[in-house]
Amino acid sequence: MVVRGMILAAAAALLVTSSGPAALGGSAESRVLWQGPVFAGAAVVWGEGTAGTGSLHLWTSGRARIVYTSNSLALTGALAASRTLLAFERSYPSCAPQPNVVCPQAQDALVGPLRGPFRTLVRPRKCVVADVADALALDGGVAAYIEVECERNRLQVVMRDVTHNGPPVTLRDGFVSDGCCRGIDIAGRYVAWSNERRGEVVVFDRLAHRLAYRVRVGGGNGASELGFDLQQDGKIAVAYRPLGSAGTRPATIAWFSPATRWPHVLAIQGADTRIGIADDHIALERYLTPKKSALVVAGLGGRTQTVARFTSPLRLRGGFDFDGRRIVWASDRVTATRVDCPPPGQGRPCVRVESGTTTLWLRVLSGGTPLAIDRLPFVDTVAQG
Numbered sequence: 001m002v003v004r005g006m007i008l009a010a011a012a013a014l015l016v017t018s019s020g021p022a023a024l025g026g027s028a029e030s031r032v033l034w035q036g037p038v039f040a041g042a043a044v045v046w047g048e049g050t051a052g053t054g055s056l057h058l059w060t061s062g063r064a065r066i067v068y069t070s071n072s073l074a075l076t077g078a079l080a081a082s083r084t085l086l087a088f089e090r091s092y093p094s095c096a097p098q099p100n101v102v103c104p105q106a107q108d109a110l111v112g113p114l115r116g117p118f119r120t121l122v123r124p125r126k127c128v129v130a131d132v133a134d135a136l137a138l139d140g141g142v143a144a145y146i147e148v149e150c151e152r153n154r155l156q157v158v159m160r161d162v163t164h165n166g167p168p169v170t171l172r173d174g175f176v177s178d179g180c181c182r183g184i185d186i187a188g189r190y191v192a193w194s195n196e197r198r199g200e201v202v203v204f205d206r207l208a209h210r211l212a213y214r215v216r217v218g219g220g221n222g223a224s225e226l227g228f229d230l231q232q233d234g235k236i237a238v239a240y241r242p243l244g245s246a247g248t249r250p251a252t253i254a255w256f257s258p259a260t261r262w263p264h265v266l267a268i269q270g271a272d273t274r275i276g277i278a279d280d281h282i283a284l285e286r287y288l289t290p291k292k293s294a295l296v297v298a299g300l301g302g303r304t305q306t307v308a309r310f311t312s313p314l315r316l317r318g319g320f321d322f323d324g325r326r327i328v329w330a331s332d333r334v335t336a337t338r339v340d341c342p343p344p345g346q347g348r349p350c351v352r353v354e355s356g357t358t359t360l361w362l363r364v365l366s367g368g369t370p371l372a373i374d375r376l377p378f379v380d381t382v383a384q385g
Contacts, residue, residue, distance in 0.1 A: 031376035033358045034075035037328045038321040040114050041083035044328050044362060044373060049075050056088060058114055059360075059373050067115050074107065078136035085138050085162060087111040087121055087145075094126055109136055111143060111162055121162070125150050135193075137186045138162075144171075144186040146193070155180055157193055159206055171204055188232035196243065199224035201236055203258070215256045217263070218242065225251075227273030234258040237277035239270045239284060246272070250287035255300060266302045271316075279324025283307075285316050295320065295329055297365060307363060308370065315384070317358050328373075330360045337383065352383040 034054070035047030043060035045067075054073030055066050067086070077089030087109055094106035104126045112118035121143060122136070127150035135146035141163025147156045157171045157180075171191060181193040189207040194200065203212040217240045218224040224240040231237075235258075239251040251270035254263040255277065268286050271293040276283040286296045286304070295307040295316060307327055310316050313334040320329035334356040341350040358376040363369070 029377060029379045030381065031358075032378050032381055033318055033330055033360075033376055035077075035079040035088075036319060036321070037330060037360050038079060038081045038319070039323050039326070039328060040081035040086060043081075043114060044321075044360070045079070045081045045086060045114075046330075046360065047073065047075055047079055047088070048376060056086070057374070058086075064374050065115075068118065077107070078109070080136045080138045080143075081114070082138040082140055084113065084141060085111055085143070086114050086118070087136055087138055087143060089122075089136065094124070109145065111138075121145065121160070122147060135181055135184050137184050137191075139186040139188065142186060144184050144191045146181050146184055157181065157184065157191070157204075159186070159191060171206065182226065183228065185228070185230040187230045188234075190230060190232075190234045192228065192230045192236060194226050194228055196224060196226050199226060199240065201226070201228050201238060201256075203230070203234055203236060205234075212258050213256070213261050215261065215263070217252075217254070225273055227251075227275050229276045231277045231280075235277060235280070237275050237282045238263075239273040239275040241273065253282065253284060253298075255282065264300065266298060268296070268298060268302065268304060274319060276320070276322040278322055281322075281324060283320065283322035283327055285310075285320075295327070297322065297327065305365065307365070308361070313356070325366070326362065326364050328360070328362045330358050332356055332358050332378075332384075338380075340380065353380040354383045355379045355381075 032049045034049055037044050037046040043058050045058050047056050053071050054075045055069040057064050058067045072090045072092035074089040074091040080087045089109045091105050091107050093103045095103045106124040106126055108124040109122035110118035111121035122145050125148050137144045143162050144159050147158045158168045159171055160166055160168045180195045182196045184193040189205055190203055191206050192201055192203045199218045200216050202214050205212040212234055217238055225243050227239045229237050235255060237255045239253050241249050241251045251273050253266045253270050271285040271287040280300050282298045286294045292311045294309045296304045298304040315332050317330040317332045334354050336355040339350050340353045342348050359372050360374045361370045362373050
């Protein structure tokens with residue numbers, strides 16, 4: 001199950017090198033983590049950029065291999081994995097290059113076995129929808145995703161049995177203006193999606209074809225920066241704070257269930273809104289001080305186990321994933337920083353860039369030490385924060 005969260009606020013900016021304009025993958029020496037890591041059964045998957053090309057990597061049995069590579073890979077888009085399937089978004093020109101013709105970008109999503117081949121899951125679209133973020137999820141052989149109807153200005157929550165090549169089934173539709181759907185998740189018989197403008201998470205029973213329950217966070221005051229994750233039995237974990245407060249306020253952590261539907265607020269706070277739930281335990285980056293945090297796993301009663309600690313020059317990078325028994329994450333160790341300014345006349349501002357190493361870690365919670373599964377050097381990438 002993919003853990004929702006930021007796709008690297010700084011990495012959402014383009015990467016730069018000292019010699020010229022921004023480039024997606026940074027310099028040829030860089031391997032820049034953009035997506036994940038996430039579990040795919042016993043394997044781990046992540047997306048990275050190198051010199052303008054995106055690639056998806058699958059680690060299993062002590063070995064990492066590339067399963068997809070293309071300059072069309074949408075490295076700021078959604079990545080989802082299950083035990084048997086991998087799904088991801090692409091972005092590419094919708095027409096062949098023509099003189100004096102502006103060719104809009106098309107976006108779609110592919111799905112397939114972990115090592116491919118991959119086929120279309122979400123039909124191509126040419127419109128840009130700011131409200132749609134991590135709107136792609138997998139559980140077993142079933143996918144849930146947000147499909148955008150550009151002509152009708154409408155969003156649809158869709159489910160599809162990929163393993164049996166089933167047809168798309170619409171669970172719910174709404175309008176772009178209502179703020180749906182920043183994130184979507186699927187687990188067991190349930191599908192859930194969020195609406196930041198309403199500060200809301202909707203949980204739908206896909207087998208009974210009905211709403212299971214709906215929750216509001218932030219005291220019912222509406223708009224929130226909101227992260228959530230869904231458990232097989234319909235419980236959800238949420239992390240939320242007022243919109244616009246990123247970096248200034250820690251996130252409230254709570255969980256809900258179909259049986260109670262009221263918030264069970266934990267005494268600990270999140271450094272941001274990335275969160276996961278599995279086996280009645282919640283994974284999050286815990287806020288300690290403005291400059292210190294820790295990756296922890298908490299029981300529903302609040303008792304915590306610390307997995308890793310972060311303080312400069314070490315920080316949590318990107319997302320993480322948690323399956324109740326194992327947790328996978330990435331950390332940056334920054335070894336050099338400098339200010340990069342363009343040649344006169346280019347027009348872009350000066351930026352602070354960093355170099356260092358990103359390490360991907362896997363840990364079994366019942367014991368043992370974290371295992372480093374890969375190391376990615378990054379060179380002159382735009383600084384986070």
